[in-house]
Amino acid sequence: MKYFYIETIALLTSLVTLSKVIQWFTREPPSNLYVSVGGTARLEWDYNVRNRTALFDPYSPEWALYDTSGGRIVIGVEDGYNGWKFIINKKCPPKLRGRLSIESTAILVIYNVTKVDERLYECSLLLLVGSPMKSKVQLVVTERPRFTTPVNISTPINEGSSLCIRCSAAADPMPNITWVRIIKNPKIISKGVGEAFLRFINITRHQRGTYECQATNNPNENQVTTRTKISEKYPVEPANVFVSDIKATSAVINWDSPVDDGGSPVIEYKVQINTIPPREVITETTYCVTKDLNENTTYGVKVYARNAVGYGKAVRTEFTTKEPKRKGWPISTAIEKRNFAISHLSITCALVIVIVVLITYIYIKFKRNFSKVADNREEITRFASPVLDRTAHEDEIPVPLTTMEQSTINNVLSKNASKTSPNEDYERISE
Numbered sequence: 001m002k003y004f005y006i007e008t009i010a011l012l013t014s015l016v017t018l019s020k021v022i023q024w025f026t027r028e029p030p031s032n033l034y035v036s037v038g039g040t041a042r043l044e045w046d047y048n049v050r051n052r053t054a055l056f057d058p059y060s061p062e063w064a065l066y067d068t069s070g071g072r073i074v075i076g077v078e079d080g081y082n083g084w085k086f087i088i089n090k091k092c093p094p095k096l097r098g099r100l101s102i103e104s105t106a107i108l109v110i111y112n113v114t115k116v117d118e119r120l121y122e123c124s125l126l127l128l129v130g131s132p133m134k135s136k137v138q139l140v141v142t143e144r145p146r147f148t149t150p151v152n153i154s155t156p157i158n159e160g161s162s163l164c165i166r167c168s169a170a171a172d173p174m175p176n177i178t179w180v181r182i183i184k185n186p187k188i189i190s191k192g193v194g195e196a197f198l199r200f201i202n203i204t205r206h207q208r209g210t211y212e213c214q215a216t217n218n219p220n221e222n223q224v225t226t227r228t229k230i231s232e233k234y235p236v237e238p239a240n241v242f243v244s245d246i247k248a249t250s251a252v253i254n255w256d257s258p259v260d261d262g263g264s265p266v267i268e269y270k271v272q273i274n275t276i277p278p279r280e281v282i283t284e285t286t287y288c289v290t291k292d293l294n295e296n297t298t299y300g301v302k303v304y305a306r307n308a309v310g311y312g313k314a315v316r317t318e319f320t321t322k323e324p325k326r327k328g329w330p331i332s333t334a335i336e337k338r339n340f341a342i343s344h345l346s347i348t349c350a351l352v353i354v355i356v357v358l359i360t361y362i363y364i365k366f367k368r369n370f371s372k373v374a375d376n377r378e379e380i381t382r383f384a385s386p387v388l389d390r391t392a393h394e395d396e397i398p399v400p401l402t403t404m405e406q407s408t409i410n411n412v413l414s415k416n417a418s419k420t421s422p423n424e425d426y427e428r429i430s431e
Contacts (some may be wrong), residue, residue: 024048024125034140034218041113043137045106045123053058056080057126061106066120074106076100115141115172143174145215145224149195157234158263159201165228168195175217175224182210182227198228205232205308234313235305238269238286243301243319250291251319252410255303255331259284264308272302272314298325319410 018040027046035041049055058080059136064072075092078084079347086102099111106123118141125133149168156164179189189211190196198211208231216223238255253271271281271288281288299321302314304345 005325012389027136028135032138032140033222036142036144036218036221037114038040039109039113041117041139041141042103043108043110043121043123043139045108045135046104049125052084053080053407055127059126059416060124060126060132062126063108064122064124064252064426065248066122066335074124076102076336078102090163090240110139113139117141119222135329140173140218141172142173142218142221144221145169145171145217147213147215147226150229151226155230156262157200157203157230159205160263163198163200163203165198165211165232166195167168167215167226169224170194171215171217173217178214180212182212186212200230203230203232208232208309218316222431232264232309233303234261235259235266235307236260237313237315238303238305239315241303241315241317243300243317243353246319246322247322248295249293249319250289250323251293251299253290253303253317254300255289255315256285258305258312261305262307262309262312263324265296266307268306270304270306272304274300293321295321297321307374345369388422 004160008028010344017406019215024047025045026048029043029045033041033043045061047061056268059077060080061319062074062077066072069394073091073093074089075096076086076088079087088097088100092100094113095116096110097254099113101109101111103109108121110117118139120136120138122134122136124135129132147167147169149166151165151167152183155163160189165175167179169177174194177192177194179191179196179198181187189198200207200212210227210229211223212227232422235258238258241253243251243253257267263267268282268284270284271290273279273281273290276295279290281290300316300318302316304311304314306312381413
């Protein structure tokens with residue numbers, strides 16, 4: 001009997017020593033476990049034991065939580081008398097009972113977590129000999145952060161100006177706010193709790209770019225972000241654009257300087273014309289001469305102004321080139337010209353016909369009268385020839401006509417006087 005007690009005491013002593021040396025937990029959750037509202041919390045414990053029945057209490061492991069006053073509440077155990085099945089303790093809060101389970105060796109799972117579940121949880125390995133092995137974790141149930149101040153998508157600013165943009169967000173727990181410049185290797189600009197500020201004094205063009213405000217209160221969840229693009233102002237569109245000196249194949253495009261240059265002087269202008277292929281002209285003047293255009297064609301024009309930041313918006317206009325001055329008549333004009341020529345020709349032909357008819361009439365009438373005069377000459381000659389012959393042989397002494405001869409000549413002349421008008425002929429005959 002004496003030896004039995006000695007062996008028992010030695011066994012218990014060895015068990016106590018073993019319990020202090022063995023690393024019972026092989027895996028433990030972090031000291032703070034973050035889970036968002038509505039998510040699933042996995043409190044991952046694991047342990048290593050060769051002979052569970054010989055070393056563990058029949059109700060081990062044991063899971064418990066601590067309420068707001070610090071009181072410890074057992075929520076569940078594994079029952080060694082029932083095949084080490086997980087059972088929920090009667091003291092477990094009613095709202096938690098239906099959302100608990102155990103996975104693998106000792107992973108406590110809480111489904112659809114709420115802010116009420118935000119507690120300190122504990123897993124205890126109860127031993128037959130010695131103090132229990134305990135591991136604790138704080139469950140932090142987080143709300144998704146929401147921004148409380150709007151951040152503009154775009155923030156134009158003049159070079160040399162100052163800028164301050166506030167970014168704030170609310171949640172439980174209060175989120176951390178970080179401003180980050182989005183470049184190849186993102187650079188943190190500023191930090192804060194609940195809010196952070198993006199500040200620039202005497203901003204330069206090298207500071208323009210995209211900046212992101214990040215809000216987070218849960219390292220296991222994606223950050224809530226919003227961005228703004230900081231840029232120097234571009235010039236507004238050129239003013240009073242118009243097209244002058246429009247010809248068949250050329251025109252002059254004119255404009256005035258922008259009313260707002262965006263904080264830096266206008267460097268140049270860009271003119272785009274929708275020719276085929278499109279034409280683009282860069283100029284420092286406020287006009288542009290464009291040539292080699294198509295005749296009688298409508299063209300669209302865009303004019304941009306550029307400062308140190310870049311090109312601003314375009315101003316638009318259009319114009320139509322003129323028709324050329326051709327040697328030949330255009331089709332429509334040629335038709336009118338042809339009709340006019342036909343009418344003119346018709347009138348001319350009619351006049352020519354009238355003139356020809358008149359000339360023909362006059363000619364025929366003249367010829368008829370001339371024939372009568374000739375006949376009269378012959379008749380006069382026939383009657384007068386004997387007299388003339390006789391006087392020719394009288395030594396140039398005129399011989400008076402007989403009464404009968406003179407009467408015959410007078411009758412002939414009076415007979416044709418009414419029919420013949422040329423008196424010069426009659427005088428010539430009389431002579």
